Amino acid sequence: MRPAELNRYFADLTSLPGVGPKTAALLQKVAGPRIIDLLLTGPTGLIDRSYRPKVGEAILGRVATVTVTVTAHTPPPTGRRLIPYRILTADDTGYLTLVFFRAKREWLETRYPVGTSLTVSGTIDDYGGARQMTHPDYMLRPDHDETLPEVEPVYPLTAGLTLPTYRRAVAAALRRVAPLAEWRAPPLEGDGAPPLPDWADAVRTLHAPQSERDLSPSSPARRRLAADELLSNQLALSLIRHRRQQIAGRALPGDPTLMEGGRAALPFRLTAAQDQALAEIVADMQSPARMVRLLQGDVGSGKTMVAFFALLQAIGSGVQGALMAPTEILALQHEETLRPLCDRLGLSLVTLLGRDKGPERAAKRRGVAEGYVPLVIGTHALLSEDVVFRDLGLIVVDEQHRFGVTQRLSLQEKGRRADILVMTATPIPRSLALTTYGDMSVSQIREKPPGRKPVATRALPTTRLDEVMSAIGRAAARGDQIYWVCPLVEENDQLALTSVTERAASLADATGLDIAAVHGRMSPQEKDAVVARFARGDADVLVATTVIEVGVNTPNATIMVIEHAERFGLAQLHQLRGRVGRGDKPSSCLLLYSTGDGEQLGKTAKARLNTLRETEDGFVIAEADLALRGPGDALGTAQSGQARFRFGDLSAHKDVLEWAHQEAADIVRHDPYLDTKRGAALRTLLYLFGQDEAARRLRSG
Template sequence: MTTGRPEGLFPLFADLTGLDGIGPKTALIFGQMGVEKPRDLLFTLPHSGIDRQRRDSIRDVDPPAVVTVEVEVGRHFPPASRGRPYRIEVTDSQTTFHLVFFHAREDYLTRLLPTGQRRIVSGRVELFDGIAQMVHPDHVLAPDEAEEIAPYEPVYPLTSGLTQKIMARAVAAALERTTSMGEWIDPGVMQREGWPDWQAALKTAHAPGTAADLSTDAPARRRLAYDELLAHQLTLALARVERKRKRGIVSRATGTLQRKVLNALPYHPTAAQERAIGEITDDMARPERMNRLLQGDVGSGKTVVAFMALLVAVEAGGQGVMMAPTEILARQHLEGLQPLAEQAGVVLELLTGRDKGSERAAKLAALAAGDIQVLVGTHAVFQKDVVFCDLRLAVVDEQHRFGVRQRLELGAKGQGADVLVMTATPIPRSLALAQYGDMDVSVLDEKPPGRKPVKTALIGTTRIDEVVASLRRAVGEGRQAYWVCPLVEESESVDLTSAEDRFRRLRAALGDDVVGLVHGQMPPADKDAAMSRFVAGQTSVLVATTVIEVGVNVPNASIMVIERAESFGLAQLHQLRGRVGRGTAESTCLLLYQAPLGESGRRRLEILRQTEDGFRIAEEDLAMRGAGDLIGHAQSGLPRFRVADLERQGALMNLAQSDARKLLHDDPGLTTPRGCAARHLLWLMEQDKAIRLISVG
């Protein structure tokens, strides 16, 4: 079995300059669009089309409109002075109109449109001073060449220096290089969906007959999108198989420590929490390494689930580590877990960058000896001198703050340690599969008992004085509040109130010792001190930027004011609102907006007022902003798909994942006819990583 690129694909990976009409200069221009070989042209699909069906007369359309019509060429009217247009009178079956050209040479136009001859012209007809005219027709052909104009002409994305003509010619040349390949899609799926084969799908997608053929629901487009998603999911599934092949450590729960903690909890875990704990406990008892994502909305009780998992590691005689992206969060995890650890009689310690000298040395010695059973820390736990006696489980909090590489480094700290990743950012299912498709997923979709709904209200910034007055009353009653601002310092170019400025104004209104300030540009020690004062109740109002979006837990805080809320993303607003509603008091979130609100700003704020369901909010956010914006390509590791549209074709991702996993289950070496075709697909989609995994296998 060859592990190199299949011969049939060579022409698609050759140089662009081998295609008709593409020289080195044009190839460079194509490169600016990310098109570097014929294969890239195949997956650059038209985004719209122009109806160029033949009409009897321009009277058949309402200008302005594109029309294709046969005419008899009449008189030529060269320009009377420089800068004036050249006009040619033409007559169709019912009326006369003008063809208009700017900066055109007379000898060229008399050859192209000789008086008395018949021509097919196609272009946009407009009325100018009551006279119909077609400025610079897109096509001028003799009647016997009419079939060169497609009845529905595809329109491609372009960059400066490219024309639709060059693009169409290049695509046609690339299509000629395709060959029929074996089918990599499950026959049952093909039949059920009514999809054409790969080659036919490409030809149809590049030659739409109507606007319906350009839709993401058109069978040819859906098939090509599915190819892309299947290749991506095959890669993730191969990575998953490869990871499972590496031996993990069997960590069997005895249940003794877990029972002590569950008995000490003031409430009964939700069904979702129990399900997640069961899934993780089962995974840890298997010989393969666990690689699981725990996804839960704000306040769904992920920390308790994670601690139960850490207890499995301890019950089995090993150690666990929980890592948070910031020191504030790490300390908070420590404070939240300490009482539970005491109930279970488990030794829990914190390790951050602040630990120095003899104190740090003592912690490292205890960790290496196995005396510390659960370690909570920041990325400081990555350092070379941090050695565990027997690390069984690594829990990573807020995965989107850590790269995949860091996730693997952490897993490497323990020979075969299980990995549990937690995120409080609800991700639409299609994106979760694109980003975490190599992982098993547990979802917490219920709120623990006692979490009160947060009342959300929209208030214009003109009423800010009323908000400050009601805040003064609330502070007088012993309540605490967050006040979130979009910027740290006033910027002349953007009229958004800064945290510094709002801090000064609120201190003047409420009192110096009542208001604290925290933002990302402060030194870490100052930031921690301000947070600690607020957590301890020494300050009642905390003015902050979005640094508090993740994690901070102050049950007494029951008011969240978000200034210029229209400038925040939907998921971010939801995360911020989740900071309140954690205690016994009724909680409120005030969204202060500056009128007039734009259409998308209003829609975001209205969705937030209607629902507290983070998964529904995430789906809305995806629909409004698109996948790239939602996670941010650079740090997300989210693949860039050329054809697939995750906003509109999310269901295909689910199908691709189950199909890919089933294919590898039935044919692990990809040696059957369908398996060999799947290898071709991986080469075609440039999934080199996956190809290496099969080669090794």
């Protein structure tokens, strides 16, 4: 149960004075439905009203606070409501017109009669050579001047929601804030660093910034709230992991003879990094606790071979193994790689696809259900109700980010306490791995098999498109194949990017080559058919959107052209580049960028392209991608995504995250059910930052 002391924070916004259903609906759009959401949505900027010039000396376009005298009222003609109401004011340096639309004449004339002295605050602009302020933020009599705040916070707004309304709601919410039992035991701040406030003071300070410094991730209030948020994240993941370890798995001892036979069947030796990852996986499988492990490996690092030996470990223990891939073409690719090895070892392998029909499908299903097929490869077809395993012991999920959680759970339910190995070819920065996959053990393959040739990477402006087309014509004449990636399917007037369909047509006209085109709006069957035609060598060029980012293996492809590369994220560019350089021929990646109407390439886009040219290490690239991505980055908005945290900044708070990770591990080691006095405070923390599920499952497992 949520602690009773938190009810004040989890009440609906309409429980705040002055917040009715209409205002609450607007606030919910920006912050959320509850008071805690409002409290934990910090200001995005501030208005400084300390600039107090004379009217004639005020800098135009800047918020200014001036003291003036009302000299005249100029209401609009009767019936002309679109003409604004004007109040003429002045000081000893000049005139300032106050402008009001749809104003109430009687109220203004009564409230601000001629001769009244006023302190007004707002933005001063020029209109037709005269200085004016439209709808001043404040109009105060000089004797109330001290009530004018020098600095005011600015919040995200939506249509119909004004800053004064938002601030009044925040002020009402802040009156509910009360001290809570401290959950943060060891200090986070280092020598000489300012001490961090407690939670309640941090929330109050968050909403009262006095300078731009107070808005930065390094301010004490934001750093404290980031520490709380990241600790709640790490603690929730650690608790989930601990509960999972309490659920009995089963030991899979394996068969050394089968493993040795697998190595003998390979035409190469595993790298040291592959051996290390495999040793970690096998150790997990041999223990009675259930394995849930993430295998990270860069493009071409050999994850599939490691997964194959993990499957042999399961099969050698007398259980079945399943490998689930996101597309049929990737499933068939896995079959093509693994079937010769299985044949040499005398193991039956079937591939279950959605396209299987009739007696063929029935025969495959029967073999899986009766257990004489130990290794099954498939797509979502594995999740079908009519697919039953005799005894599923290991589930390998390839490109796990392409599957939803419910899909992975559906496959899990087909196995009795089955071990799970999920793979990704997208290197994940440590900070993202901790916050996203912290409930899993992680193995990394950071070494590429010998023989993988580096891909020469060049960045070229789109003005050199004709040269690129000539180059791919020469490559095709040598028998090589080419990928050409476009960011859009159809022409978009706003971005004016070349679509897949248009580019395919222009390439066919310019080169006379056989062009295939594939994009996200095609059905899976259509996509697979086009990609398969390219993989067979029946097309010279495959023009595509990012659907070819993962999985497609065409060793004969030697050139990757990425159009408008400045609009892709670094990690995505690296994944696309990994589609070439898979054979024995020299390969290249051409990054075509556009700078618009003679503008310079943006700083972030330039840094992104330079990083890609300088390194092929996906883990280095992933860290650089995280550092470069930003919500204000116009070149690459598609890659920025939504921030996972309100306060935790994975670039600015790396030390905080490491602290939270260690602290969570220590808490779970000594107080796994949060039974202590501090444990009760930590339960409060979990609820405050939306980790309700972890808090509720403390006893239920």
